[in-house]
Amino acid sequence: MVSGADDKRFTVAVRAVDGVVLLTLGGELDHDTAGPLKEALDAAAHRGGRLLVDMAGLRFCDSTGLNALLHGRLAVQEAGGSLELAGLTGPVARMFRITGADGVFPVHADVTQALGANQGR
Template sequence: MVPAVELNVSSRSQGDHELVIATGEIDLYTAPRLQSELAAVIASAAPSSRVVIDMSGVEFCDSTGMNVLLSCLRQARERGGELELAAPRPAVRKILSVTGLDAVFTVADFPAN
């Protein structure tokens, strides 16, 4: 039996921004959890808030996960805010680069704190 891959998502206010910490794998099965958490953070944050997703614990992200991130980026920008990705691992960074999304998102090399 193959163990189920988990995605853990938590969030908190961190100074001038909202911090969302994702760990695990983002795929077809786990993306809805990320979508609902991010949508809730964006909706409850003040307009024009900065939402930073700490990706340092994300081992894998497929196209479903990228679509969730894009959708949430659009939601944040509609409210005058921004969605940023912090410390993506090489595998996730490669997907961002191959798809050209590294030019769409603000990507920081260091973990958010």
């Protein structure tokens, strides 16, 4: 598990599930806490494959967090993989909807649905 400078504000946990790299985010993702996410995305991106970001535990995400995910998406694609999101809710879902970012990423209702989608691959 990698966590932010202030564990109460933001956490990111990384694990492999059914051949998918799963990043589970929690707390508030903003300018001050985005470093651990950027590091986790960089580490996972070079491997290619399927990367799933579980955002169900994320209470807040600003433009810095969105930017980190967009850059991560490009890096994963360059390595021949994909970056998908799951569990967008509340203000985080609203921010993705308003910016149109929910149309840039494959978005799943939750991790279970996303991993079920992996069965057909």
